[in-house]
Amino acid sequence: MSMRDAADGFGRQEAPSAAVAADPAPDWWIYRGVSEPHDGIRDLPPPPPWRSFADRTQEHARSDPQGMSATDGEHARPDGTRGAAPYLAEREEIHLVNMALLLRRPLLVTGPPGVGKTTLAYSIARELKLGPVLRWSVSSRTTLREGQYEYDAIGRLQDVGLRGRFIDPRAQTGAETPEPEPPDIGHYLRLGPLGTALLPWRVPRVLLIDEIDKSDVDFPNDLLHVFEEGEFTVLELARLRQHLTRVMTADSDGWAELTRGQVRCHNFPVVVMTSNGERDFPPAFLRRCIRLEIRRPDRRKLFRLLAAHLPDLDAASSSACATLVDEFLRRQEQDGSELANDQLLNAVRVAQQVWNDPGERAMVVDHLLRPLNEG
Template structure:
């Protein structure tokens, strides 16, 4: 398999090689990178390029590994037994398959996305080692083994909120998505807005990368936020005009709320703007 990206997803050479390597090795592809750099979107576009289904397991702080396998609803079974509900003696009626079970039982190979694995407890990744290695797990309540009909392509994303265990890392192929340079970002913009005004893109990218370079910024604007900002600019002629006529020394662009997402960074940029204007007056 050779992943080349899609018409709506720009994949760098390094990312394409990482996908192909993970598939060849039959190991999960662990993807890290700044929020908004397309980690989750990679799995979606990979499934689309293969014309297959995407099975997504969104991880939360309360998620447990066994939920990806299955859950046994003993409470409902007890309630139904008290009410005399038919079928209560069949334990299978109270087994809820998880996302791994769904991926394992698919009739053709699917892409399984385990999204933001670092949000869960530190033991969560280790609790999945055997299942991801052997592509099977045992259901105690029904005395059955669920095996993968076709080994899914597994994409695991992490935002580096916590370190992942070494034993888990050894079983993955790792790739860090570097933040796009200007040329790659231009290609991403062209994919999303093929008919966008060239002058608007040039000025927007200039502002965007200047903002990311601002010292002390708590949250740098991401690729997805640039796309949102351009969408707003294209829909607002006054904002476009304000961007074209903007003083380069000013830190906050029009519709800055699409790029700057907290009051600390807004205050920081306003202070930088003030100091730049003050230094300009002194000269």
């Protein structure tokens, strides 16, 4: 076969696609699969409330080193708080959150994916004006040290070497060249989410330890020791034996002063640990936590959830809501499907645009309500 024949054959195979592309495009499409660039992005509707980033305040506010009080050793709270999505807490959940606050105990939140475990932490931080949430995502390789602090020893050594490469004028006259001074260690040491939460803030910070059930088997007990003591030592600073050291924090552009390398809390942080229930925890760990189980929402709560996130639903959209809620619950209860609440929110959001087209309705259900446990 010649190259021209192959090219002609390829062109014939593409003809059906061209015919499909020539079909009228739905009004809500922004990307249309055409070859010519266009300005359709200007017609993009506003984002769903749970995906809007334009009106949130600064995610990580600056920690002013002058906020350290000379009398009480406390930090001023940063001003920025990430906008939290509405969390519809049940009465029992509110009780347990308040128990954890009263007892200064970690809150272990268990439940299937997508029921709002993470959202609860942001809801607490926003309602109580506790500043940006310090989020620590856990994996099987996570260590306690990563949450406490990170020290870039290699970067510091490289900077020492770079300083030594500059030619000192005294070297040309035979004078002894002094050794370059090592750069300030504080520029290479950053407190992690746990370390930042344990600083002596005037009001507690919210520390979210996400998916703790994915951690190594020893991680919960390691974490428990720090929670019981409310402090830890930065070993690299302790060896220097200098009184005050200014180090970076987990907040963007945040700095804090440590005395002899000690990180010691004044108010125990509001600790929210989430778990998908994939493992058991040791009794010593559990007895020091307030345990909260978030169950799958029923029909009433799902409608409350939709009303909170999509308050502008019209009559046609309300009909789509009822159908999608029923299908959402049917798949969970009868088929054993794992579905997250935000899948329903996404489905209703798209259904507002396409519900009058039976073919597009089917695509909404098939793709946006696809079970998480389906391969």
